[in-house]
Amino acid sequence: MKLAGLLVMPAGFFLTIAALVLFPAPAPRAAFVICGLAVEGLGLAVAVRGHMEARGESRP
Amino acid sequence: MIPVPIAPAMPDAIFALTLALLLLAPLTIAGIALINTGLGRSRSAAQSLLGNLAIVAATAIVFAVVGAAWAGTAGFVDHSFQLAGKPWSWLGAGPLLLGGFSTATPQTQLALLFEFLAVALAALIPWGSGADRWRLTAGCASAAVLAAIVFPLLAHWVWGGGWLAQLGVNFGLGAGFQDAGGAATVHMLGGLSALAVVWIAGARTGKFPKEGFSTALPGHNAVYVLFGCLLALVGWLAWNVAGAVIWLHAPPAVLPVTAINTLLSASGALAATFTVTRVRFGKPDASMCANGWLAGLVASTACAGLITPGQALFVGLVTGIATPLLVELMELALSIDDPSGAISVHAVGGLLGLLAVGIFASQPGQLLAQLVGIATLLGVFLPLVYLLFRLLNRVAPFRVDPDGERIGMDLHELGGGAYPDFVIHRDESYR
Numbered sequence: 001m002k003l004a005g006l007l008v009m010p011a012g013f014f015l016t017i018a019a020l021v022l023f024p025a026p027a028p029r030a031a032f033v034i035c036g037l038a039v040e041g042l043g044l045a046v047a048v049r050g051h052m053e054a055r056g057e058s059r060p
Numbered sequence: 061m062i063p064v065p066i067a068p069a070m071p072d073a074i075f076a077l078t079l080a081l082l083l084l085a086p087l088t089i090a091g092i093a094l095i096n097t098g099l100g101r102s103r104s105a106a107q108s109l110l111g112n113l114a115i116v117a118a119t120a121i122v123f124a125v126v127g128a129a130w131a132g133t134a135g136f137v138d139h140s141f142q143l144a145g146k147p148w149s150w151l152g153a154g155p156l157l158l159g160g161f162s163t164a165t166p167q168t169q170l171a172l173l174f175e176f177l178a179v180a181l182a183a184l185i186p187w188g189s190g191a192d193r194w195r196l197t198a199g200c201a202s203a204a205v206l207a208a209i210v211f212p213l214l215a216h217w218v219w220g221g222g223w224l225a226q227l228g229v230n231f232g233l234g235a236g237f238q239d240a241g242g243a244a245t246v247h248m249l250g251g252l253s254a255l256a257v258v259w260i261a262g263a264r265t266g267k268f269p270k271e272g273f274s275t276a277l278p279g280h281n282a283v284y285v286l287f288g289c290l291l292a293l294v295g296w297l298a299w300n301v302a303g304a305v306i307w308l309h310a311p312p313a314v315l316p317v318t319a320i321n322t323l324l325s326a327s328g329a330l331a332a333t334f335t336v337t338r339v340r341f342g343k344p345d346a347s348m349c350a351n352g353w354l355a356g357l358v359a360s361t362a363c364a365g366l367i368t369p370g371q372a373l374f375v376g377l378v379t380g381i382a383t384p385l386l387v388e389l390m391e392l393a394l395s396i397d398d399p400s401g402a403i404s405v406h407a408v409g410g411l412l413g414l415l416a417v418g419i420f421a422s423q424p425g426q427l428l429a430q431l432v433g434i435a436t437l438l439g440v441f442l443p444l445v446y447l448l449f450r451l452l453n454r455v456a457p458f459r460v461d462p463d464g465e466r467i468g469m470d471l472h473e474l475g476g477g478a479y480p481d482f483v484i485h486r487d488e489s490y491r
Contacts (some may be wrong), residue, residue, distance in 0.1 A: 006443045013439025021144040040438045
């Protein structure tokens with residue numbers, strides 16, 4: 001689950017790059033950059049959740 | 061390969077001033093080393109401080125051999141490709157082993173010296189998070205990986221004329237991604253590396269029992285921690301002013317304001333953390349206040365040369381409120397055992413500073429450039445560091461064996477304790 005979250009994060013980065021390349025206008029470019037950051041945030045949340053579950057299973 | 065634009069020539073007086081500042085800047089490293097040691101346990105103090113020294117040495121050697129070539133500086137050539145009609149410079153292509161360094165321009169030499177200090181500090185940050193269970197050899201190996209691969213890549217993108225620095229020229233986003241002191245290249249990278257280390261090495265034994273709240277494992281020496289904060293202030297003042305000269309080409313009139321902003325940001329953060337911990341716990345918490353002070357310094361790293369004193373104070377206040385709450389959240393809600401609080405202090409403090417550059421900038425598009433830089437750190441460098449450290453963990457295991465953790469890293473790895481004349485109290489978590 002942690003790895004899945006970390007794999008999602010580069011997808012957010014590529015969304016950000018796509019925003020730079022595909023949208024010259026400021027508004028859609030900003031919207032897509034923020035979407036990219038949101039995807040990265042989701043990936044980080046999944047990775048953190050995976051860490052918490054793993055810790056819960058291995059507690060003494 | 062395309063040549064990187066050369067920065068304007070630097071007058072001799074400014075060169076001498078900047079060199080003097082860079083010779084003071086290692087006090088930042090000394091401060092962080094003391095903080096890392098003080099926030100760990102007494103049975104691991106010598107191993108912790110030796111680890112700080114060894115990491116500085118490892119990063120210096122590896123960065124000199126390969127890292128500096130890939131980081132690239134103004135005047136050297138780089139690797140780039142074309143996308144959407146724009147050049148995307150992604151890696152420096154300088155000579156290995158600092159070839160040509162002695163004949164480089166004074167500004168290039170200062171930039172390289174700055175990067176030597178920056179990579180050492182970036183690699184020290186995760187060392188504090190792995191305290192009491194991260195093996196010395198694994199810590200040095202991970203520092204070498206950071207100095208050889210990760211830091212040069214990011215330093216080139218931000219400081220070496222890479223694609224993040226060129227966002228302004230190529231896409232009209234302000235002045236491009238701005239990070240004069242290393243909030244991204246040093247602190248966010250270090251903080252995210254700390255998260256990767258904590259995920260891989262796991263929590264200290266007894267930190268998270270099966271039932272109830274997490275166990276408090278307080279640092280063993282608050283005096284080290286607080287004196288480290290004072291040392292760090294001196295280093296940080298020199299660091300931020302030198303960074304403003306080298307990376308922003310700031311005129312002399314801006315330099316005193318840069319120093320004042322650094323102090324105000326740290327002061328605002330300390331005042332906020334002091335207040336928050338007093339309200340929450342009834343008394344101010346010394347180690348949390350140290351974390352707040354440090355987070356304020358970290359936040360100032362990106363923005364001290366670009367904002368007004370009032371804005372610096374505001375940045376410090378916001379950072380100082382966020383830091384103790386995040387440290388608690390990490391430990392109590394997210395099960396992240398980070399003894400030095402590096403993830404909250406360096407990753408989040410650096411992020412807030414980078415955002416402040418965009419929010420308070422006068423140029424249109426600057427905030428978007430800063431967001432693209434932050435997205436790059438989260439989307440590329442956290443997964444990259446985690447992957448590299450996972451691979452490294454197979455070759456040089458990060459975590460010490462349970463017996464080593466029980467007797468302490470000093471006895472296990474060095475054969476002797478840091479305080480042989482003092483009685484070390486029994487650890488309640490091992491009953």
